[in-house]
Amino acid sequence: HRWVAPEHALSPVIQSWERCCRRSNAYQWNKPAIASGATLESLLKRSKDLTTLSAAVLEDSEQYQPQRRLAIVVSDISACCLKFWGDQSLIQNLQALGLARGSYWNEDQIGTNALALALHNNEATSVFASEHFQQALHLFSCHAAPIFDDQGKPYAAVMIVSDISNHHGGDLALVASYAKEIGNLISLENSVSERNTLICQRDAVLESIDDGLIAWDENQRISFINRQAQNLFNRQRDRIIGCKASELFRFPPLIMHALQERSSLSHVDITFECDNDFVSSKVTVRPLNDGSWLFFMHPEQVDHKSPSIAE
Amino acid sequence: HRWVAPEHALSPVIQSWERCCRRSNAYQWNKPAIASGATLESLLKRSKDLTTLSAAVLEDSEQYQPQRRLAIVVSDISACCLKFWGDQSLIQNLQALGLARGSYWNEDQIGTNALALALHNNEATSVFASEHFQQALHLFSCHAAPIFDDQGKPYAAVMIVSDISNHHGGDLALVASYAKEIGNLISLENSVSERNTLICQRDAVLESIDDGLIAWDENQRISFINRQAQNLFNRQRDRIIGCKASELFRFPPLIMHALQERSSLSHVDITFECDNDFVSSKVTVRPLNDGSWLFFMHPEQVDHKSPSIAE
Amino acid sequence: MTIEKSQILNWLNSCADIFAKERDYLTQLDADIGDADHGINMNRGFERVKDKITTIEDQDIGTIFKTTGMTLLSSVGGASGPLYGTFFIRAAAAGNGKQSIDLNDLCQIFSDGVDGVVARGKAQPGDKTMCDVWWTVVEALEKSKDEGQDLQQALVAMGEASEKGAAATIEMQAKKGRASYLGERSIGHQDPGATSSMMMVKALRDVVVGQA
């Protein structure tokens, strides 16, 4: 019903209209599907991390521009609105249309809209005034952007809504930045979790193995010693950590050479000195690519036999 | 020289004016100090990560609001401008005032300005038109926000500049979001680096120790086996990884009990079965708090003696 | 005498319970001189800390603090989120590799923490902020340490100091944060951030010493 110049024929909004034309009446508003009760509770629970972190990012947005009436919404991947922030009267206007928490901003129900388009095209998208298919939405200026996980998969979206009198093109930049801010925050949390898991694994291994291990950093400062190694020395732990390895220990030339050349040595029998005590051990020295070193002391094995297989 | 109502007396801008009044003439513009040549090169090199990541965040900003003339600047902690993006004519206007790359937006040189204030107060700050102390800056609307590291220390800032005719309060929200976006990105990179270091350490340890180690996840699927453990079995590695531990191995009741109770066992002598082979070993089983397990196989030691200390 | 890791974990869980219980009270304080969300946000942040604790129980105290800090940084929001986040992230350094901490460590931990809050928020004494509690707390701990008190006595002194510090904010005029917009009208109200800091500090005392 609207004439479109050929060069705009590909615009996301036009393509959306074409889809809407076939199935809806632009002048008849129907409230969209809305999750409520236990369904809504369960949706909110599933998205708890998302809404919590989004709240920390979005809830103060209005303080930066107090003179504007804005609403900000976060939705899940199905365009179901999970949480609203911002100007209460604007939020109520949306609620009056059925666009409240739990409502699905699906294109086939409420026509062309920024949230659905952003999730459809995986791009920050604006839909302004009469670009909305449904006449009832012609009052609004909307900008939405998807939120991606590390694997590039979209799993949520954030949208800024204002009255058309309050329209500002910069809201598209803002919502795109919010989407990235939230996405990066969640990536950061995942990365911290992964880091914690690795630390757990590493520490459990270091505690459980029979080998003694001493680690020192690129400045030769001892950063770690496990219990098994600790037991071999007469010094207290806190008088080992932080000391320079080359000052605390007197290593034989074989070891000194490897340290200088930054080369590994595996399972060599040496004797070295610490505080006038001599320690004899089969050792492995191993440089890591950040300049640090691992120094293993292997217990002597029975006939160098490993756990036996009886066939 | 300007009367200020008492309730505004504490505003950052007013406090800044008070500092400026004592030392500058608002009607005489002096170009600020500017780093150039080798000094600038060295500054840029030192901030390379910052400018590279900022570029990825900021360089497309104008595409979201093509009708506005904006410049975006990133500075280091000393308010030295490292990089400009955006409208070229606006950037040239700034350059004409000496506010080019390498220039220091210090309050004592160019008077009250958003960049200096943001870094002074550690807060997103706007300075609009005649809020600038220096008359020469009354043409501009500026919004700046500091960028913080993980430890809460500011180390950079980002600023949006426009003509006052192009002023929009939303730019404060935008610059605050950009600052967080960049900060989170850098935190993420650091977290990934840390993760890589931990993986390096863990893998080096697992390769160098004498103990054999098998790890399985919370679903009992074997996720890891080191070479030392691998050598004890007649199966290929890729026919061990991914198998269920309880299907591949037949453990004695002592072990099964520990697995069920999620309890540790340390250095117990057992015999267990794999593919009709019997393996005898001193083992340690250890649950981790994410539900996974570590299963160590310790080589038999000479008289249970550890590396010897000769006194 | 030391604070064991298990007690640190109990402390953080206890904070979660306290901020659930005192959510409305802290929100009311923040309604008087702010935007009425401090209790809501502390509750939100510490709920997440409580969730995360189960995954970090086996770590050293430093890692526990760092994870707590990063969680608060991203969940609490507002002005106090980055401040409490930075507090715990900075506090982590002195807890690295440790499974227990003594009075010396605690002084270092709280001192590093408040240094972080000050570096981030640039508060000064008397600005009517959470720092007005942390400074008195650190001062009390250092004093106890210098006087050779044992850990229990130091924690009791620390708890008292935190109460005094929070109460002292009542008569201050806010110079930082939202309350500063009210100028003189902020006088006569206890600062919400100072109050939540006091609650945190007393929770530690209670976990280690028991109700005083």
Added chain:
Amino acid sequence: MTIEKSQILNWLNSCADIFAKERDYLTQLDADIGDADHGINMNRGFERVKDKITTIEDQDIGTIFKTTGMTLLSSVGGASGPLYGTFFIRAAAAGNGKQSIDLNDLCQIFSDGVDGVVARGKAQPGDKTMCDVWWTVVEALEKSKDEGQDLQQALVAMGEASEKGAAATIEMQAKKGRASYLGERSIGHQDPGATSSMMMVKALRDVVVGQA
């Protein structure tokens, strides 16, 4: 026959060199139908990858790809940054725990990678994007695998397919990205992202097989 980890590292270093050398050419392609920055951005991103490689040399191939992906994601910018970033992050799964990869693995790696690009960018065949190269590359590798070719032959076929794929974008009308704004005027120009993908693919061939 396999591709060793050292060759993977050489490949990434080689990409860095190529994107330094071809920076202006790719930028020119992007000037014709875009915003004249594709070469600049690929150079920027792969320079950083080159820097990071020294710190991840000891890792398995999966970790190397994941780090590469995250670096590209945060440094390249524009449309191609998230796409190439996602490519390598997705590719990492099939390289986890591996110190070498065979033809099967390579098929999986590239296939996962392009699935990620499509999931993120929603490109379809003929849209004139980098995917038009990756699809032909994956197709060629699968075909070589099915026909029982060895790795060398597969890589040669892969290189040829990438050239064909990039050339095929010349006659396409862009439906994605900035070039799509030009509509019909995008026809007659080779797509910059398709070109950089081709360069990447040929670099792998050259590292393993030598100049063909």
